[in-house]
Amino acid sequence: MSSTEQGTSSAAPAEPTTAPESAAAPEVPESFYYVHGKDKVVHKVSAGALQHSALIHGMISNLGYTEEQAKANPFPFENIDGDILQMVVDWCNQHKGKPTPPEDTNLPKQKEKLFDLVLAVNYLEIKELLTYCCKQVAMMVKGKSPEEIREIWMIxxxxxxxxxxxxxxxxxxxxxxxxxxxxxxxxx
Amino acid sequence: MRNDVANRRRSFRALKILGILHITVVRTLMSSDLKNLTEKTAKLSIDPIYETNWCDMPAEIKLECIGKMKFNERLSLRCTAKAERSLVDSQKVEIDEGRFGEDNEQSTFVLLIDNKRYFVKDSKYMNDAFELLNYIKKVGDFKTLYFSLGFAVLFAVYERFHTDDGLFTAKEIEFSNGIFNTVVAVLRKIKNGVESIKLRYGGLDSDQLAGILAIPHVQNVSYWHIHDYEGTDSLHKVAQMWIDKNAKLGSTFQVSNYDDGSFAEFLEHLDDRILSKNEQRVRIRTNNADCHILLERGLNEISEIVDFPQYFRLKVISAEMKESEYDNDCKEWICIMDPEVSSDSDNSSEQSDDVHEYDD
The missing domain is CATH 1.20.5 (Single alpha-helices involved in coiled-coils or other helix-helix interfaces)
Structure with a gap:
């Protein structure tokens, strides 16, 4: 799991702990970027993990930030709850540089978080995770009657x-x- | 507006929960069991009030989720509200097979979905099956649409398809029996994109063949066949239609019949186009320099299986195709029409069982 620390988007955050790396140490030093959500908790994420997000990948691809510059300028995602952003960061780290599995067992068990996660993932353009989330949403109503679906999804x-x-x-x-x-x- | 609806739903849900709490509190107080109040309320099974829910999702996300749903869930969601219905209907589900038939004077409509699930409707009256068919038409695309109708209901089918405005989407259409008008009425209600048409019934004559050849789906389809055709003119008529329409490479027509003369009639009518001929094959040129048409007879060493009925295959081939590239195994393509034509009787019975699996 990636460690986080309290910080603000304007002030340079204190040194966060590094996100877990894959077993093999990279030959070239990997670049890191910083993101925070509504709760201002800053997450340090490797460029490799962030490649899952088409939105962030597009933002960072031409920046050429140094470590200091990246640390001083975390990407603010004020529309995403902190715990949701944490889930997204965790997923990106877990699937960094790996082929995405056909089924993902690490999606949130709390259904009330699932829709928030879907919105965040859609915003961040993480295609594979969005697919998993949508499948999970579909599973919520498996075998349910129209009345039950209306109740569960408050339609x-x-x-x-x-x-x-x-x-x-x-x-x-x-x-x-x-x-x-x-x-x-x-x-x- | 979305926030209004969401807030209203949350308020409604909150009031509902308060109602449950109120009843619990009153009952608890009435029994003077105040000590257990906290415990009982803690045990109440109340669904969480989601801050964000289905109605907060943008349409494209909803569609993505609907795409992951099974057929029954789609139909259930479709029944929840008008907005959900239009969303579900905008993204059709592929139905492996729709089998429209009749059993003991009851119309039967069977759906095979996801290669393992059956959705069966048996109804006493034909109209019920039509209504179901029309309903399915709105939410699904058929891979195979199969009509196996008794003569008692053919007229009703014709009437319905002749007057109905809606169109089906189906890749493969098959008639196990029928009458000409019904076949034409159904084919005219299919959207473009049909890949295969199988007409498996006796009684189709020359005039009716001309009517069928005039249907655009038949002119453009990659594969079609007629089982037990009554005349001997189908081969040269189909070849001529292909020449006139400049049919695409690979277009295939197969026919079986009990009358002699189809092969000879083909040679007679297209004599000026013949490039090569022998007992088994005739190759003719078309108006397109890149394409030839190859006629093959179903003859091989297993002569006893091809004496009657006789089988023929017409195919648009590349003008570059060499004779050494011809397919010498006619049994394979004959089996597409008649699966029982096989030296392996065990395989034959298995295939037959498969076909009738969902007739119960």
């Missing part, structure tokens, strides 16, 4: 959707009327 019925839409329109109408009245009052 509103058409009637609920229509009611919500009406309510939203009504609210918007009231707010617009209130604003008009306020504007008229201000004019007086």
């Amino acid at each position: 509103p019925t058409d009637a609920e959707d229509e009611a919500a839409e009406k309510e939203a329109k009504k609210r918007a109408g009231k707010e617009a009327a209130g604003e008009t009245a306020a504007a008229a009052g201000d004019a007086k």
